[in-house]
Amino acid sequence: MERILFGDNQFFAVNHISDEKSMAQSMKFKEDAAIIKTLDIAREAGVETFMCTTHDRIANICEHIRNNPEKYRDFKIFPCMPYAHKYANAVTELGIAGTLKQYVPGNFFGSLFKGGVAFLSKDYLKIMELLIDAEMKMFKGINTPVIFLQNVITDLLLGLGMTDVLVAYHDYVQKKYNAEAGFITMNLPKLLETLEAAGIKNPIICASINKAGFRMSGGKERYEEILKQNRCRVIAMQVLAGGAVSPKEAIEYVCRLPNIESILFGASSKTNINETVSLIRQFDKEVVPIP
Amino acid sequence: MVRVGIIGIGKMGISHLAILGANPDVKVVGVCDTAKMMLDAIEKYSPFPCYSDYKKMLEEAKPEAVVVSVPTKYHASMVQELLEKGIHVFTEKPFCLSPEQGAPLVELARKKGLVNQVGYHNKFVGTFNEVKKIVDGGYLGEIYHFLGQAYGPVVVKAKGDTWRSNPEEGGGCLMDYASHVIDLINYILSPITAVKASMLKSVFSREVDDAVFALLELQNKVTGVLSVNWSDETFRKMTTSVTISGKKGKIVSDANELKVWFKEGPFPEGYSKGWNVRHVTDLTPEVDYYLRGEEYSAQMDHFIKTVAGKASNTINTFESAWLTDRAISLIKKEQA
Numbered sequence: 001m002e003r004i005l006f007g008d009n010q011f012f013a014v015n016h017i018s019d020e021k022s023m024a025q026s027m028k029f030k031e032d033a034a035i036i037k038t039l040d041i042a043r044e045a046g047v048e049t050f051m052c053t054t055h056d057r058i059a060n061i062c063e064h065i066r067n068n069p070e071k072y073r074d075f076k077i078f079p080c081m082p083y084a085h086k087y088a089n090a091v092t093e094l095g096i097a098g099t100l101k102q103y104v105p106g107n108f109f110g111s112l113f114k115g116g117v118a119f120l121s122k123d124y125l126k127i128m129e130l131l132i133d134a135e136m137k138m139f140k141g142i143n144t145p146v147i148f149l150q151n152v153i154t155d156l157l158l159g160l161g162m163t164d165v166l167v168a169y170h171d172y173v174q175k176k177y178n179a180e181a182g183f184i185t186m187n188l189p190k191l192l193e194t195l196e197a198a199g200i201k202n203p204i205i206c207a208s209i210n211k212a213g214f215r216m217s218g219g220k221e222r223y224e225e226i227l228k229q230n231r232c233r234v235i236a237m238q239v240l241a242g243g244a245v246s247p248k249e250a251i252e253y254v255c256r257l258p259n260i261e262s263i264l265f266g267a268s269s270k271t272n273i274n275e276t277v278s279l280i281r282q283f284d285k286e287v288v289p290i291p
Numbered sequence: 292m293v294r295v296g297i298i299g300i301g302k303m304g305i306s307h308l309a310i311l312g313a314n315p316d317v318k319v320v321g322v323c324d325t326a327k328m329m330l331d332a333i334e335k336y337s338p339f340p341c342y343s344d345y346k347k348m349l350e351e352a353k354p355e356a357v358v359v360s361v362p363t364k365y366h367a368s369m370v371q372e373l374l375e376k377g378i379h380v381f382t383e384k385p386f387c388l389s390p391e392q393g394a395p396l397v398e399l400a401r402k403k404g405l406v407n408q409v410g411y412h413n414k415f416v417g418t419f420n421e422v423k424k425i426v427d428g429g430y431l432g433e434i435y436h437f438l439g440q441a442y443g444p445v446v447v448k449a450k451g452d453t454w455r456s457n458p459e460e461g462g463g464c465l466m467d468y469a470s471h472v473i474d475l476i477n478y479i480l481s482p483i484t485a486v487k488a489s490m491l492k493s494v495f496s497r498e499v500d501d502a503v504f505a506l507l508e509l510q511n512k513v514t515g516v517l518s519v520n521w522s523d524e525t526f527r528k529m530t531t532s533v534t535i536s537g538k539k540g541k542i543v544s545d546a547n548e549l550k551v552w553f554k555e556g557p558f559p560e561g562y563s564k565g566w567n568v569r570h571v572t573d574l575t576p577e578v579d580y581y582l583r584g585e586e587y588s589a590q591m592d593h594f595i596k597t598v599a600g601k602a603s604n605t606i607n608t609f610e611s612a613w614l615t616d617r618a619i620s621l622i623k624k625e626q627a
Contacts (some may be wrong), residue, residue: 012527013527014527015547016547016571017547017548017570017571017572018547018548018570019530019545019547019548020533020548023525026525026527055623085527085528088302088528091301091302097328099328100328100456113601124331124332124335124336133445152582152583155580155582156306156309156579156582157307158309158313159294159308159311159312159313159580159582160305160308160309160312160336160337160340161307161312161336161337161338162331162336162337164336165336186581186582187313187580187581190580210296212573213577214572214575215581216577217577217578217579217580217581218579218580241572266541269399
């Protein structure tokens with residue numbers, strides 16, 4: 001994985017500190033061209049990996065990438081699935097079974113043989129595979145070396161003790177897409193222990209890691225201890241902790257931590273993108289020998 | 292270890308179950324639902340004992356506390372049965388279908404000395420608690436107006452038939468969505484005691500309201516406006532906010548960001564004249580396990596701690612949720 005990954009929250013009005021900013025972003029990125037322009041700014045700054053949720057609009061971005069193979073030769077996407085709000089809003093409206101009916105591809109009960117059989121036989125892992133395939137459709141022909149499970153699902157399965165499902169996800173992504181499985185989580189220590197106990201060694205884990213200790217469930221100290229032990233390939237996200245500390249301070253903290261393979265960040269403007277990238281490069285040179 | 296059972300593993304129940312499952316002080320002794328699809332999945336992949344009949348679960352698993360997350364129409368009878376059996380109860384919101392249904396349960400829980408809590412999670416959100424501190428401290432001066440709002444994209448097209456679309460079962464924006472804002476106003480300011488006017492509108496739903504607008508009066512005689520709409524797609528997810536105007540200052544706060552303007556001192560510690568902005572990142576106590584927001588874990592931790600005798604039963608009691616049910620019923624009665 002590259003040292004710096006570009007995220008997509010800003011494109012889809014995800015802002016953890018301000019609903020006003022969130023709406024402003026939603027206006028700014030109304031057109032797909034605005035998203036593509038921002039991705040190109042990140043590429044110019046040397047960031048060639050886009051880590052994004054499987055939002056419907058990403059399909060259009062993927063189309064653009066496929067149509068410009070020369071330009072995006074080195075470009076990679078790390079899909080993160082599912083886009084949870086789509087399902088959460090549907091569950092309130094349709095119930096759980098109704099939502100599955102709506103989103104599992106084909107006619108759930110019949111015409112699509114695999115789906116119908118999976119539902120009737122309650123083969124949940126098969127249903128999961130169908131949902132993964134549905135989410136992955138838009139990335140056809142694009143380099144997706146790591147495929148992530150969103151934190152709301154990872155952490156739900158973790159809390160429910162459904163370790164077999166986490167393992168099944170891990171194995172299916174490898175087998176079907178020849179990609180590595182990644183897990184986004186707000187509970188790194190607990191997830192890592194669970195995955196290790198299930199035989200998954202050195203997993204790719206993307207977690208909130210920041211100087212403020214924000215959303216580092218289980219405690220910042222435990223995170224720092226685990227990082228020292230080098231037991232997983234870590235992507236640090238929410239490094240700015242929603243703006244709780246200054247960008248310089250925030251990035252210095254993350255760059256000083258050992259065994260963080262990548263840093264994920266998102267920004268809307270050229271100034272902010274370039275500032276963050278150069279801060280990471282600067283601190284990487286100054287303070288941390290990357291192992 | 293607190294022995295906990297859960298009845299109902301729909302959208303809220305499944306999240307409560309995961310939070311309970313991750314809590315080292317909890318032993319989940321039973322999970323109950325009548326929907327085979329979900330229950331089978333839990334039975335197959337989770338370590339929890341499963342039941343399709345809650346009475347059987349109570350008898351066999353002997354939980355000391357139960358989480359009730361079933362459609363609202365079942366709350367009253369289930370909660371009553373649990374209390375009569377001496378079981379501590381956490382129930383989802385809204386508490387009951389009417390204040391008449393809920394009143395005897397408030398009394399029963401008190402008489403039995405059992406822990407009682409309702410799932411109004413906003414009371415565990417850092418920004419809203421900070422708002423309450425500022426209001427309680429009198430820093431806004433005499434409060435003369437408030438505006439409570441919530442918007443989100445729940446029903447955005449004309450279809451869908453679940454219990455949430457049935458008015459008899461506690462469906463609709465007023466009961467399901469606006470109740471959060473009503474409860475927050477009751478908590479931060481003072482309980483709603485009168486409704487001057489209200490409008491319940493269907494936007495896409497056939498049977499229930501999708502939007503609620505009302506003019507409210509509180510016990511302390513402060514008046515204000517309620518504006519809630521769950522058919523508003525310009526919001527990515529549910530966004531709840533309160534605006535409170537006082538003679539010495541004004542607060543505008545949602546779950547992420549608190550903005551407060553002070554005309555003059557004295558100020559709360561760390562605040563000064565003019566605008567002040569605080570973010571949830573600075574106001575949120577850490578939780579041991581995070582799922583959808585710190586508040587969901589925090590409210591369940593609070594319930595478990597209260598059952599274990601390590602916290603007192605003061606937040607989101609049946610009594611406070613009953614005040615919210617009462618306000619809902621007043622809004623229904625006054626609708627134009």
